[in-house]
Amino acid sequence: MIIHLKKSHSKNQLLDLEEKIKEKGCKPHTILGESLTTVSVIGDTSKLNVGEIQALDGVEFVTRVTKPFKLCSSESRTKPTTIQVGDLVIGGNNFLSMAGPCSIESEDQTMRIAHAVRKSGASVLRGGAFKPRSS
Known part of the structure; x- marks a missing residue:
């Protein structure tokens, strides 16, 4: 309650x-x-x-x-949760797509993935900095 x-x-x-x-x-x-x-x-x-x-x-x-x-x-909650990230709003009635690598291994890899993510229509690049199971 x-x-x-x-x-x-x-x-x-x-x-x-x-x-x-x-x-x-x-x-x-x-x-x-x-x-x-x-x-x-x-x-x-x-x-x-x-x-x-x-x-x-x-x-x-x-x-x-x-x-x-x-x-x-x-x-x-009395209304859906929203989070402001720069000019973007996550949550509420907004649909937002995020994509990226499970783990960032190099600047070159990250930039290649960032371009592919943008080309695919995603709005946010996400990436892990630490993988406890394999780092």
Whole structure:
């Protein structure tokens, strides 16, 4: 379960929420961001009533996450993740193709591959600098 707090929530509202979570045998994992505060609930959340949590002062909305890896699950996000790389945007509704060698071995090899990657239509050259299994 991921609980998103209102921007205007108070410290006492957060403490009350964390206490309610603990009372049900779960552990709150609070993330205080610059513009968003979320509480990830760790444990068996079946005893937590979403409606009761949603009704607490300071709570914006509650998402019941059914997948593992709650913090990186798309269920915990309000919008798709995007990453800016130079003039390019990775993620969201943008399609971007990356290509390159598994491991960079020389400047000449990298330049030949870079030209082939560009010619094939890929936008980003990627390459590994270290291969633990073979380096």
